Amino acid sequence: MTLPTVDLWHTDLDASPDGRSLLTDQEQQRADRFRSTLDRDRFVARRAFLRSVLGRYLDRAPRSVMIEQTSGGKPASRDDPRLHFNLSASGPTAVLAVADEEVGVDVEMIRDGADVDSITGRWFTPGEHAAIDGLDDGDRVTAVFEIITRKEAVLKAASVGFALSPALIDVIAPGPVVVPTVPPTTWRVQSLSPHPTLAAALATREGSPKLAFHPSPNARWERR
Numbered sequence: 001m002t003l004p005t006v007d008l009w010h011t012d013l014d015a016s017p018d019g020r021s022l023l024t025d026q027e028q029q030r031a032d033r034f035r036s037t038l039d040r041d042r043f044v045a046r047r048a049f050l051r052s053v054l055g056r057y058l059d060r061a062p063r064s065v066m067i068e069q070t071s072g073g074k075p076a077s078r079d080d081p082r083l084h085f086n087l088s089a090s091g092p093t094a095v096l097a098v099a100d101e102e103v104g105v106d107v108e109m110i111r112d113g114a115d116v117d118s119i120t121g122r123w124f125t126p127g128e129h130a131a132i133d134g135l136d137d138g139d140r141v142t143a144v145f146e147i148i149t150r151k152e153a154v155l156k157a158a159s160v161g162f163a164l165s166p167a168l169i170d171v172i173a174p175g176p177v178v179v180p181t182v183p184p185t186t187w188r189v190q191s192l193s194p195h196p197t198l199a200a201a202l203a204t205r206e207g208s209p210k211l212a213f214h215p216s217p218n219a220r221w222e223r224r
């Protein structure tokens with residue numbers, strides 16, 4: 001499968017129609033194990049969104065899309081290994097990147113009261129610390145979330161998730177980001193700044209891919 005763009009689909013999980021019938025039996029059983037109704041409904045909406053979008057590319061009914069996990073835990077298409085995707089959700093916002101190359105995406109709600117010092121102390125490199133030093137409180141919180149999403153997008157693209165410490169990658173130095181796996185891999189990462197209350201980032205192997213945005217009418221996402 002060859003795609004001309006990296007496609008970014010996004011939706012508001014809390015405004016989605018009930019998609020339970022689009023899930024496999026196993027996913028429905030997983031949904032039933034959530035104690036919180038909100039978490040359960042968002043899980044169902046997230047999976048229905050993923051299956052509906054992938055079904056368009058694969059020309060399959062959402063429920064019959066075959067999703068497997070790679071050894072690092074990253075979900076992948078069993079129907080067509082040339083179709084790559086990655087999903088992220090924060091609160092009601094979900095974003096799904098679809099491409100013909102490895103891709104990683106992350107979205108986070110910017111939480112003003114977040115304890116950013118504990119995050120930066122554990123996971124930021126000296127260069128990343130330098131980038132946020134001197135910013136006033138509001139700008140600092142936004143910058144911290146932008147760096148977090150860049151780190152997560154790269155680690156998710158590389159399929160390692162948080163099995164590899166985010167402290168080991170620097171996502172603001174110029175040039176590609178090196179992930180110290182064996183062998184090492186290099187990634188391009190870009191911030192998406194979708195909305196004043198959201199931070200998001202996309203990681204791909206090649207430089208500057210062309211992006212195509214596919215909003216749902218209710219999504220809290222604007223391209224800036």
Ligand SMILES: CC(C)(COP(=O)(O)OP(=O)(O)OC[C@H]1O[C@@H](n2cnc3c(N)ncnc32)[C@H](O)[C@@H]1OP(=O)(O)O)[C@@H](O)C(=O)NCCC(=O)NCCS
Nearest residue numbers: 072073074075087088089106123148156159160161162166
């Ligand atoms: C994969 C990981 C990075 C998920 O991050 P997250 O921000 O919690 O969640 P996201 O919504 O962005 O991503 C979850 C989705 O990523 C995908 N995913 C799961 N494992 C993955 C992996 N190893 N690689 C890439 N993608 C993965 C799945 O589609 C998953 O959706 P699902 O739960 O519906 O199956 C996870 O390994 C993790 O440990 N997160 C910790 C986050 C954290 O503490 N951040 C601190 C700030 S630096």
